[in-house]
Amino acid sequence: MVHTCVVTGCRNRRTPGTGLSFYRFPRDPDRKQRWIEAVNREGWVPNDGSRLCSTHFISEMKEPGAVEILDKQEARVEAANALLFLQGQGSTAVGERVQEEHPEEREQEAIVEESASSSLSTDDEDEDESVSDSKKGKFDAPVNFEDILRALKKENQALRESVEKMSLSENSLRNDAEKVKFYTGLPNYFVLETVMWLLAPHMDGMKNVRLSKFQQLLLTLMRLRLDLRNQDLAYRFGVKVGMLTKTVHRMVNIMSSTLVPTAVFWPSRAELRKNLPAALRTSHPDCAVIIDCFTVPFEEPVSRGNQHQQQQRVAPSSQGEGTSYNVLKYLIGVAPQGVVTFVSRGVLGNVSDKTLAEGCGFLCKLLPGDVVLAARNLDIADSVAARGALFKIACSHQGEASGSSEGSPLADSSSEAVSVQRHVERVISMVKRRYAMLTGPVESPFTAASERTSNLSTFDKIVQVACALNNLCISAAPLE
Known part of the structure; x- marks a missing residue:
């Protein structure tokens, strides 16, 4: 600070060389x-x-x-x-x-x-x-601001990459096949991107400003794959539970009408025989399908109105005093290669296998001479035989009845029978193992009919969508 003398008329200022104090x-x-x-x-x-x-x-x-x-x-x-x-x-x-x-x-x-x-x-x-x-x-030491700027940019980039890796976004899944497989069940990002490409045109009418189309698909696949509850997914994606529930239902409807008709279909006999796995080529060259019935329990008993609606799908002969209404029963048919070729609607109650098979349209797919394999006795041999086909149980016990009307046993060696049994069990369990939601228990909102014009419940569509997604993955028996 430059000081000036305060005395009136004095103009002395403190400057170097004056000698003044x-x-x-x-x-x-x-x-x-x-x-x-x-x-x-x-x-x-x-x-x-x-x-x-x-x-x-x-x-x-x-x-x-x-x-x-x-x-x-x-x-x-x-x-x-x-x-x-x-x-x-x-x-x-x-x-x-x-x-x-x-x-x-x-x-x-x-x-x-x-x-x-x-x-x-x-x-x-x-x-x-x-x-x-x-x-x-x-402050004598020089400061290199360019080095500081470069260090800050490098740190910023590292933090961005870390956040991106922990997030559930397109970039975080693009180069991480294991992450895609864990969250969606699909084998890699290319398949996920293909599914997104097929569904995107049908999602234009879905107004959701908080979630992108990719996020809507991803959270639906995570719901099916990991059976995560809606509240959990709402926290992960930063939305309300009500919005997430509506998104899942809409996406299931879109995938049911888009993916299922093109991915779940019954192949021709020539195509089946051409790609028959080695485990069945010698013992069962005419195998057309491997079937099983499975039940999914409810989280809560369904309402009376839903019971009446589901009972209408079951033949009167199957109704009895001991019928249970807290499970849904499905029949699933899988090609020997592991591709799902048929899945029935869910039937409420402990209905018999024969009634389910005769009422779901499965028998209409069979041709005379086809062989139907199962890992256990489903009590449908007579119904299959009526279509000119043959029902066999894949087991290692020689002399066990095949379940056909003629009662012919499996005529193959013990090692071949064990191989067939393991293959059948692996094919049947593949879909349920890939999508945990199919193991239940089913939440009550999914048991109601999703549309007034459709007899399918939302969970029926979920089962069909899971089967369609399974067909986009690597099969249990890769083509040779």
Whole structure:
């Protein structure tokens, strides 16, 4: 700070080479008042920046007077305190607080100031120069801002990659086949992208500003694959449960009408024989399908209205006093290669296998001479035989009845029978193992008919969609 003398008419300024000293007004009230009177400016009150130059003091004295000595010492002490304050010590505030708390020590101030080191400068210019030197020493080292910027950009990129890897987005799944397989059941991102490409045109009417089309498909696949509850998925995708539930139902309807008709179909006999697995080629060259029936329990008993609707699908002969209405029963047919070729609607209650097979349209798919394999006795041999086909049980016990009307046993060696049995069991369990939601229990909102014009419940569509998605994966027996 450049100080100017406050005396009227004096134009002295503190500049290098002048040899002048500038003094601040003393703290002592009496001395301070005498200085103000000497300035002779009516109504004027000094502030912290007010200074008097040395030309207005008695200069004939060889030695400075006691008043001048005290003023210089006070200036030195205050300059030193200011330097300490700039260095983070806060000495000025501490010193002033001590003086306020202990007024008796103010009488000894002059003695303490006179004993100060003579090495301190006699004017404020020297103190400012020392402060400047301190600052220069502190910030003397050059700073390379380009290196700092590059380091921050690198750290920012690493954080972005870490967040992206933990998120459920297209980029996080694109190069991670294991992640795609875990969350969707599909073998890689290419298949997932293909499914998205097939469904996208049918999703244009779905107004959902919070979720993209990809997110809507992904959360639906996660629902089927991992059987995650709606609340869990709502937390993961940052939406309300109601919105997520509607999204799942809409996506299931779209996939049911788009994927199922093109992915779940009954192949021709020539195609079946051409791609027959080696495990069945010798023992069962005419195998057309491997079937099984499975039940899925409810989370809660269905309503009476739903019971009546489901009972209408079952033949009257299957109804009995001991019928249970807390399960859905399905018949699934799988080609020997592991591709699902047929899946029935769900029938409510403990209906017999024969009634289910005769009422779901499965028998209409069979041709004379076809062989139907199963891992257990389903009590449908007579119904299959009526279509000119043959029903056999894949087991390793020789002499066990095949279930056909003629009662012919499996005519193959023990090792071949074990191989066939293992293959059949692997094919049947593949779909349920890939999509955990098919193991139940089923939540009650999924058991109601999804549309007024359709007899299919939402869960029926979920089973069919799971079968269609299974057919997009690698089969149990890859083509040779």
